[in-house]
Amino acid sequence: MRLVVFDLDGTLIDSVALIVETVTEAFTAVGQTVPTEQQIRAISGITAREAMGILAPGSDAERVETILQSYRSHYQARAGVSREPLFAGALAALDRLQAQPETVLAVATGKGYRGAVTLLERHAIIDRFQSIQTPDHNRGKPDPQMIETAMEKAGIGREATVMIGDTVHDMKMARSAGVKALGVAWGYHEIAELTDAGAHLVIERFDDLDGAIDQLLEA
Numbered sequence: 001m002r003l004v005v006f007d008l009d010g011t012l013i014d015s016v017a018l019i020v021e022t023v024t025e026a027f028t029a030v031g032q033t034v035p036t037e038q039q040i041r042a043i044s045g046i047t048a049r050e051a052m053g054i055l056a057p058g059s060d061a062e063r064v065e066t067i068l069q070s071y072r073s074h075y076q077a078r079a080g081v082s083r084e085p086l087f088a089g090a091l092a093a094l095d096r097l098q099a100q101p102e103t104v105l106a107v108a109t110g111k112g113y114r115g116a117v118t119l120l121e122r123h124a125i126i127d128r129f130q131s132i133q134t135p136d137h138n139r140g141k142p143d144p145q146m147i148e149t150a151m152e153k154a155g156i157g158r159e160a161t162v163m164i165g166d167t168v169h170d171m172k173m174a175r176s177a178g179v180k181a182l183g184v185a186w187g188y189h190e191i192a193e194l195t196d197a198g199a200h201l202v203i204e205r206f207d208d209l210d211g212a213i214d215q216l217l218e219a
Contacts, residue, residue, distance in 0.1 A: 001102050002217055003156040005147055005179075006129075007165035008109040008116060010044055010187025012090045013123075018075075018083045019044065023055065026071040032056055044188035045110045045169035047140045048072070079119075086123055087186060089206030094128050096210060104154045107132045108146040108163065108173070130154055141169040144177035151177075162216055164209075168197035180216040 009015045020040050027034045035055045043051040052067045053059065059067065097103050107129050109116050113136040120126035131153045133146035140146075151161055163174035166187020174181035175198040183194035183202035191202050203212050 001104060001154070001156050001160060002213075003104050003106060003151060003154045003161040004097060004213060005106045005108050005133075005150050005161065005163045007045065007163075007167070007170050008107060008111060008119065010166035010189075011164060011170075011184055012086060012094075013084050013119065014087050015084045016041070016188060018078060022071060022075045022078055026067065026074045027055070029074070030066055030070045032059075032067055041188045045141050045165070045167035047110050047135045048112075050140065084119060084122075086125075087206065091123075091125070093206045093209050094125060097213075098128050104156060105129045106150040106154065108141075108150060108165075108170075109134055110141055110169070112136055141167075142172035142176060144173055147173060147177040147179060151179075160217060162213055166194075168193050171197035171199045174198070182212055182216060 006012055009019065020037050023040050024034050039055060043054050048071060049064065049068055052071060053064045056064060056067055097105060105128050107116060111134055113132065113134040116132050116134055117126065120132070131150050133150050138145040138149055147161065147163055151158065158178040161179040162182050163170060163179055164182045164184060165171065166184045167189045171181045171183060171194055181199045183199035185191050185202055185204040194202050200216055201212050203209060
């Protein structure tokens with residue numbers, strides 16, 4: 001048996017435009033200096049609260065909470081399948097992996113549990129995953145706990161587990177958990193960033209996913 005753990009935003013879900021627009025609107029609404037797109041991309045993968053604190057340096061806890069609530073309000077007003085589509089090839093890749101009796105799928109995301117479930121349900125893919133790990137019940141990325149919990153629930157060891165993600169936080173989490181780190185080049189962070197963060201391999205299209213998983217777990 002083997003465990004394949006997916007990140008959501010930037011890996012399965014194309015949310016870049018939505019997140020950048022939402023942060024811009026949320027910060028503008030509360031009179032906070034709007035971060036650049038590069039700064040917004042850099043914080044993808046961690047919890048929203050942590051992200052708002054980083055994007056509003058010098059803000060106290062009360063101010064961060066105000067920004068966070070603005071972000072959540074604007075996100076909920078904008079979110080939906082049309083604004084958060086699956087990347088091309090993602091559904092077919094999940095179909096192929098699910099058809100393999102020896103493969104178990106899981107999610108490890110910086111989203112809250114309710115938000116992750118809602119998004120997976122909207123795309124009718126929630127049944128593909130044995131477990132959905134979020135910071136609501138685990139420590140957030142790059143701490144390895146989400147992967148460790150997924151492995152525990154699946155009864156599969158680190159030698160047969162691979163983490164697939166688009167950010168340095170995913171790669172660092174995988175390395176900390178002692179599992180294979182597979183980066184994808186179509187998300188928030190660049191190939192060089194993923195490699196520097198510990199990616200064992202980086203792919204540029206979903207068609208290469210199956211072979212990359214086989215290569216990493218058979219190495």
